[in-house]
Each structure stands twice: as structure tokens, then as C-alpha cells.
Amino acid sequence: MGVIIDNSDLWVETLLGTLVLFLAGGLLALVLGIIVGAMRVSPIPIARGVGTLYVNTIRNTPLTLVFFAFVFALPPLLGLRLTSAVSLTLGICALGVYTATYVAETIRSGINTVPIGQAEAARALGLTFGQVMSLVVLPQAFRSVIPPMMSVFIALLKNTTVAAGFGVVNLGSLRNYLSERGENQLIVIVWVMVIFVALVLLLSWAQRSLENRWRVAR
16 A cells, blocks of 8 residues: 555546546547437438448547647648646546547447337427437436446546657556656555446446436336
8 A cells, every 4th residue: 555655646646647548538429429329310311421430430440540630730731839737638638538439339320229110200290300309319318328338438547648658647657657756566556446447336336226227217
């Protein structure tokens, strides 16, 4: 425990960095993923084409290259100076944009589980496509995609460590900082692993709770 107690300032800072990346990136991915998922099943050909292009392009691009684009290519275009806050913001955007493709496909698979007759009945009542999606289809789709959606967010949590290579302070960068203080790197890695396991178990508990609650609601 000495490696934690003696360096508590760094542990707290890097843990907060990981949580900020995960929560903010997850929120961005969820919002963008829902929009793209709806575009993928839209009756408008252009919307479907844009959604398909986005998913196929970003999902098949390595996350490291997405980070390169956001952290190194985007700032010169926008005239930004790379500070810690800017790097964190760009890291959140990179994670959110990348993870949104998986969220979109998960949402789309959930939408396909909803009987088409319900959407047709809603349209027969005069509801627009947006109303059909938000009031009828998506609430039912979310119930069926809880397990795969949680797997997406678990992957997002682990992907936060990639940001360490781009100047973003998080648990992935802790080993380098503590090695400069003479700490045993293997012990640091083991403790980082323990923290990630604990966070994943917390997400798994949240998944079971949501499944049980929504199963009763049905």
C-alpha cells in the first residue's frame, strides 16, 4: 500500500482523469450514437448514407489514429495551443466519436428487435419519424441492448488508457510518473489493474440492476 499512500496526489489526479474521460466520453458517445443509430434506420436515403459512412469509416480506423487526428491534426487547423485542458477535451472528443460508432450499431440492433408493427401503428396515428423513434421504438430498444451497451462502455473505460500517450493525465500514464519517483513499476501496474477490475465490476453491477428494474417494468 506504500506506493499508493506515498503518492496519493498522483493516484487521485490520474483516477479523476480516467473518470472524466470515461464519463464525458461516454455521454458524448451515447448522444452521438443515438443520433447516428437513428440515421442508420431512417427512411431518408441521405441520412442512412451519412450514418453508414460515419460508422464504417470511424469504426474501422484504429483508436490511436483517431487520437492522432484530434490531438495533433485538429489543433493547428483551429489555432489551438495544446494545454492540459485542451488535450483532455480533445481526448474526450476522440473517445466519444470513436465509441459512438459502437453505440450506434448497438442501438440499431435494439431497434431491429422492436416489432415493425408498432412503428407502423405509430405512423398511422400521425406521429413523425422523430416521435416514433423517441416515444415508441427507442424506449423498447434500450431494454434489449443493456448487456451489449454495457460491454461497449466497459471497452470505453479500458480505452481511456490510450489517451495517456497523447498528454492526457489518467491511470494509463501513472506508471511513467511513478517510475520517475523510483517506485516499482510492476506494483504500480498491478494496482492500476485492480482499480480497473473494481470499476468494471461496478459497471457490471449497474448492468444487472438496470436489467432487473426494466424486466419488472415490462
